[in-house]
Amino acid sequence: MPCQSLPCAAPPNFADIDGRRLAWWSSGSGTPTVVLETGLGAESTEWQPVQSAIENRFRVFRHDRAGRGASDRIDGPRDANAMIDDLAKLLHAAHMPAPWLLVGHSYGGLLMRLFAQRFRAQTCGLVLVEAMHEDQFEVFGPAFVEPTPDDSTALTAMRALWRDGWRDARTTPEGIDFPKSFDAVRAIGTLGDLPLAVIVADSFAHSPFFDEQRRAGLQHQWEAMQASFLGLSSRAELIRVPHSEHFVQRDAPQAIVDAIDSVARRAQRSV
Numbered sequence: 001m002p003c004q005s006l007p008c009a010a011p012p013n014f015a016d017i018d019g020r021r022l023a024w025w026s027s028g029s030g031t032p033t034v035v036l037e038t039g040l041g042a043e044s045t046e047w048q049p050v051q052s053a054i055e056n057r058f059r060v061f062r063h064d065r066a067g068r069g070a071s072d073r074i075d076g077p078r079d080a081n082a083m084i085d086d087l088a089k090l091l092h093a094a095h096m097p098a099p100w101l102l103v104g105h106s107y108g109g110l111l112m113r114l115f116a117q118r119f120r121a122q123t124c125g126l127v128l129v130e131a132m133h134e135d136q137f138e139v140f141g142p143a144f145v146e147p148t149p150d151d152s153t154a155l156t157a158m159r160a161l162w163r164d165g166w167r168d169a170r171t172t173p174e175g176i177d178f179p180k181s182f183d184a185v186r187a188i189g190t191l192g193d194l195p196l197a198v199i200v201a202d203s204f205a206h207s208p209f210f211d212e213q214r215r216a217g218l219q220h221q222w223e224a225m226q227a228s229f230l231g232l233s234s235r236a237e238l239i240r241v242p243h244s245e246h247f248v249q250r251d252a253p254q255a256i257v258d259a260i261d262s263v264a265r266r267a268q269r270s271v
Helices: 044-054 080-093 107-118 136-143 153-163 178-186 212-232 253-269
Strands: 013-017 020-027 033-037 059-063 100-105 123-129 196-201 236-241
Touching: 013 080, 020 044, 020 080, 033 044, 033 080, 033 107, 044 059, 044 253, 059 080, 080 107, 080 178, 100 107, 100 253, 107 123, 107 178, 123 212, 123 253, 136 153, 136 212, 196 212, 196 253, 212 236, 236 253
Parallel strands: 033 059, 033 100, 100 123, 123 196, 196 236
Antiparallel strands: 013 020, 020 059
């Protein structure tokens, strides 16, 4: 997206992580360090509106995972544990101090759930933005509209991924092993009293990928999946953003900014 639409980002920094160049950006100062993790359908540059809005009071960090954006590609299937290994090493290489306030969108939300569990002592808060649920493909894949000759490229690709393509790591540029990643997050028990915000938008309510008469029911199922994340913490809140679609950082970035501020305040009160 051009600079006319988004605040212009600085050129990336690079760090060598296990022989691969990974790109990262940081701005601002203060504590905690807010770590922004992207999903599958957008590069980390789309966090720029959120980053620009909070960098006057927090140190902010974002990066491109291996195989995305400005970072080097990597061969072979990789699961969520391998990706958070990369992130932990990158935070160390970039001298990003804990405590970390983790923010994850979509697949990035799945990663941040796992990261928060492994690095619970260094994590002061978690914001899940339309986070990927380990059962979502099996629940929603069969609900896609049936193929027609007039289908858009986007619909064809999305339906293929959600129906069965997710089982094959070659489907994604990052070579994601979804089944193994889902097994990893299913093993998460509790994050204790970690301040947590769960943001849910109208992903299914108006989606052209599904029959109109089914959208309300699918949206209800999606909201129930998102609400299930509240069980991760005794200090969790659900935030509905009804006028946004899945990419909340595009449609309603202020909702994410407000959630970060709320989680940071609650984390500070627990110190």
